Amino acid sequence: MNAASQFLSQAELTEIARKIRVSIVSMLTAAGSGHTAGALGMVEIFTSLYFDRAKIDPSNPSWPDRDYILLSAGHTCPVLYATLAEKGFFDKKELDTFRDINTRLQGHPHLHSLPGIEITSGALGQGLSQAVGMALGLQLDQKDNRVYCIMSDGEQQEGQTWEAYMYAGDHSLSNLTAFIDRNHIQIGGNSNNVLPLNRLSEMIRSFGWETITIDGHSFSALHSAMDRAEQHEQPTAIICETTPGKGVSFIESDFEWHGKPPSEEELQRALEELGVQS
Amino acid sequence: MTKEKRTTRDGFGEALVEAARKDPHIVALTADLRESMRLDGFAEQFPNRFFEIGVAEENMVGIAAGLALTGKTPVTCSYAVFNPQNTMGPIRSSVCYSKTNVKIIGGHAGISTGPDGATHQALEDIAMMRTLPNMIVVVPADYHEAKKATQAILDYHGPAYLRIGKYLTQPVSDENTEFKLGKATILREGNTVAIIACGTMVAEAIKAADQLETHNVSTEVLNMHTIKPIDRFSILELAGHVQLIVTIEEHQITGGLGSAVAEVLAELPQHPPLHRIGMLDQFGESGPSDALLKKYGLTADAIVDLALSKI
Numbered sequence: 001m002n003a004a005s006q007f008l009s010q011a012e013l014t015e016i017a018r019k020i021r022v023s024i025v026s027m028l029t030a031a032g033s034g035h036t037a038g039a040l041g042m043v044e045i046f047t048s049l050y051f052d053r054a055k056i057d058p059s060n061p062s063w064p065d066r067d068y069i070l071l072s073a074g075h076t077c078p079v080l081y082a083t084l085a086e087k088g089f090f091d092k093k094e095l096d097t098f099r100d101i102n103t104r105l106q107g108h109p110h111l112h113s114l115p116g117i118e119i120t121s122g123a124l125g126q127g128l129s130q131a132v133g134m135a136l137g138l139q140l141d142q143k144d145n146r147v148y149c150i151m152s153d154g155e156q157q158e159g160q161t162w163e164a165y166m167y168a169g170d171h172s173l174s175n176l177t178a179f180i181d182r183n184h185i186q187i188g189g190n191s192n193n194v195l196p197l198n199r200l201s202e203m204i205r206s207f208g209w210e211t212i213t214i215d216g217h218s219f220s221a222l223h224s225a226m227d228r229a230e231q232h233e234q235p236t237a238i239i240c241e242t243t244p245g246k247g248v249s250f251i252e253s254d255f256e257w258h259g260k261p262p263s264e265e266e267l268q269r270a271l272e273e274l275g276v277q278s
Numbered sequence: 279m280t281k282e283k284r285t286t287r288d289g290f291g292e293a294l295v296e297a298a299r300k301d302p303h304i305v306a307l308t309a310d311l312r313e314s315m316r317l318d319g320f321a322e323q324f325p326n327r328f329f330e331i332g333v334a335e336e337n338m339v340g341i342a343a344g345l346a347l348t349g350k351t352p353v354t355c356s357y358a359v360f361n362p363q364n365t366m367g368p369i370r371s372s373v374c375y376s377k378t379n380v381k382i383i384g385g386h387a388g389i390s391t392g393p394d395g396a397t398h399q400a401l402e403d404i405a406m407m408r409t410l411p412n413m414i415v416v417v418p419a420d421y422h423e424a425k426k427a428t429q430a431i432l433d434y435h436g437p438a439y440l441r442i443g444k445y446l447t448q449p450v451s452d453e454n455t456e457f458k459l460g461k462a463t464i465l466r467e468g469n470t471v472a473i474i475a476c477g478t479m480v481a482e483a484i485k486a487a488d489q490l491e492t493h494n495v496s497t498e499v500l501n502m503h504t505i506k507p508i509d510r511f512s513i514l515e516l517a518g519h520v521q522l523i524v525t526i527e528e529h530q531i532t533g534g535l536g537s538a539v540a541e542v543l544a545e546l547p548q549h550p551p552l553h554r555i556g557m558l559d560q561f562g563e564s565g566p567s568d569a570l571l572k573k574y575g576l577t578a579d580a581i582v583d584l585a586l587s588k589i
Contacts, residue, residue: 123371137345140326
């Protein structure tokens with residue numbers, strides 16, 4: 001049913017993450033537009049969820065007993081699409097149609113376009129509310145599936161996000177886990193220069209959540225944080241400190257890479273760094 | 279037909295309870311307006327299916343979308359100035375684009391909301407919802423029609439906006455009146471003037487038709503309870519046999535019922551002139567409901583004066 005039950009080794013997960021990064025940079029260059037830095041920085045989070053943790057079945061995307069993985073920060077969808085393809089939800093060849101006319105791989109994810117997508121996202125701040133709704137719906141049906149909502153740090157600036165934190169904390173939605181990609185950049189620059197989020201963990205805790213801050217590129221840290229989240233009686237936010245552009249040296253930690261794709265030449269350099277023989 | 283005046287919000291609240299008894303998937307959400315939106319009955323009878331979200335309308339719509347994605351039929355309830363007017367973003371992306379089966383109930387709509395003043399009088403909500411793909415828009419005229427409209431939007435699978443109010447409306451229908459989404463109801467037949475109305479203005483349209491008959495002006499009255507999808511057939515049929523068409527609504531004259539009718543007529547090679555009665559690009563103010571309706575020209579008298587001056 002699910003690769004998670006096979007307990008992949010660290011080396012195997014690392015190899016999957018490498019392949020996902022290769023897909024991400026390739027599809028972005030093919031598209032000629034899109035968001036590179038955030039997508040590359042979130043690869044370990046997605047690899048962990050889809051290959052190490054969540055109950056999902058690529059051959060049955062609407063399996064009622066699946067865990068729900070929601071990407072709220074829709075602009076980082078290359079990592080979602082590349083992960084879904086790697087997991088077998090659709091053929092990897094289709095990744096090159098990203099953002100093109102008549103594609104199922106819309107510039108920001110659309111619920112009904114592609115198997116494996118759980119919510120439409122792109123307008124920031126709308127994901128966590130929907131995750132709360134799903135968590136409530138599953139509780140009403142007395143089901144034990146979990147809901148995972150992946151957010152960017154930039155969308156912590158949206159008011160709706162905090163409305164959702166408040167509700168989930170007050171209602172002890174323990175079947176809900178949020179991931180925050182804390183990469184410290186957003187479209188207008190470093191978060192510190194836009195609107196700093198220096199007290200993020202403290203703020204989320206004050207809304208009734210448990211928080212765990214980890215290295216978002218460490219599979220073991222992600223694994224144990226998700227173990228701990230399952231034990232909590234409150235919802236848990238896993239704040240993942242990440243390097244935007246992770247894995248490609250000239251893209252790392254530069255906010256200019258928030259919303260642009262690699263050129264053909266940059267792609268070749270990126271692929272070399274990612275161990276692809278030309 | 280009983281003469282008792284009742285509100286559309288009462289019709290909504292009662293119909294929701296009746297529907298929820300039959301359909302366990304129905305859940306209700308509110309943003310701290312439980313009593314005002316007539317949800318006390320639902321909350322008492324179905325406590326597990328009732329969600330008090332607090333004063334957070336965007337979150338309410340988002341949670342509703344999530345509930346819909348787990349198979350529920352969520353009904354989100356607040357004043358129309360807050361839902362849909364504060365929730366346009368989540369409605370557009372999490373509801374309409376995602377085609378989640380979320381119902382948007384906008385209460386206290388229109389200037390007849392009265393003393394609360396302009397901040398609480400939704401007058402642009404029909405226009406906002408009408409432009410969204412996958413959304414349908416329903417404006418019931420009285421208590422009984424609100425009950426039927428509520429059942430109809432719950433039977434319909436997909437995003438729906440129901441506009442209701444707290445104004446005590448004169449009945450224009452009873453429990454036996456037929457109601458079909460997207461199909462206007464003919465309340466009077468005539469061949470000189472046609473009045474197309476929705477919501478609270480339907481009763482005014484009937485009064486106007488009665489007055490016009492005393493001037494020997496044969497008047498047809500159409501209750502256009504569904505603004506989207508608009509009943510093109512009924513409009514085209516009217517256009518073929520009257521000399522003047524008047525629309526009236528408790529809404530800006532741009533973007534609402536009048537505009538929807540104009541869009542249909544404009545495609546014809548020729549058609550009778552259309553005059554739209556509504557709010558003239560302006561906000562309301564505080565005051566008793568009837569005094570406000572009179573001040574802003576949303577009355578039978580206003581229709582009659584206009585019709586007599588144009589034919």
